[in-house]
Amino acid sequence: MDAITTRKLTKKYKTKTAVDAIDLTVREGELFALLGVNGAGKTTTVRMLTCLSAPTSGEAEVCGSSVITAKEDVKRITGISPQDTSVAEKLTVRENLEFMAKIHGYGKNAVKERADKMIATFGLEEYESSRAHFPAAGSEN
Ligand SMILES: Nc1ncnc2c1ncn2[C@@H]1O[C@H](COP(=O)(O)OP(=O)(O)OP(=O)(O)O)[C@@H](O)[C@H]1O
Numbered sequence: 001m002d003a004i005t006t007r008k009l010t011k012k013y014k015t016k017t018a019v020d021a022i023d024l025t026v027r028e029g030e031l032f033a034l035l036g037v038n039g040a041g042k043t044t045t046v047r048m049l050t051c052l053s054a055p056t057s058g059e060a061e062v063c064g065s066s067v068i069t070a071k072e073d074v075k076r077i078t079g080i081s082p083q084d085t086s087v088a089e090k091l092t093v094r095e096n097l098e099f100m101a102k103i104h105g106y107g108k109n110a111v112k113e114r115a116d117k118m119i120a121t122f123g124l125e126e127y128e129s130s131r132a133h134f135p136a137a138g139s140e141n
């Protein structure tokens, strides 16, 4: 099965055509890079493939599920790491991990277990109670 297929996938904002009838196929296990100049429509395409934005016309399927008629199935199997970080800077490292585990539907005990496991796996013990902000380049903290 193909991982991603699009057929004439299109997004229009009023008079602006952000994505113009693209057809593409990404096979399972394939690494696929979408390159283009600023404003080419890359983010808009990814937003449609992850069900964050509805196509104006055309169709796309992710692992056989339509981004139009089977959004829940697509969302269940999709992970996205956006250009800007989605870490909540006001929460601690542990709180971020627990927050994500809750979003993924884990129960109270499992949430703690998952966070413990991630902290151990990635060696975050020293930082788990610190806020998950990114220090500015060149700063000491
Ligand atoms: N919500 C919106 N309303 C109106 N126009 C939009 C909207 N989102 C994107 N556009 C326009 O659609 C076009 C494609 O934008 P998009 O952000 O998908 O491009 P991109 O390839 O991701 O660009 P960049 O390389 O700068 O990230 C641009 O002309 C942009 O201005």
Ligand SMILES: [Mg+2]
Pocket: 042, 043, 044
């Ligand atoms: Mg973009």
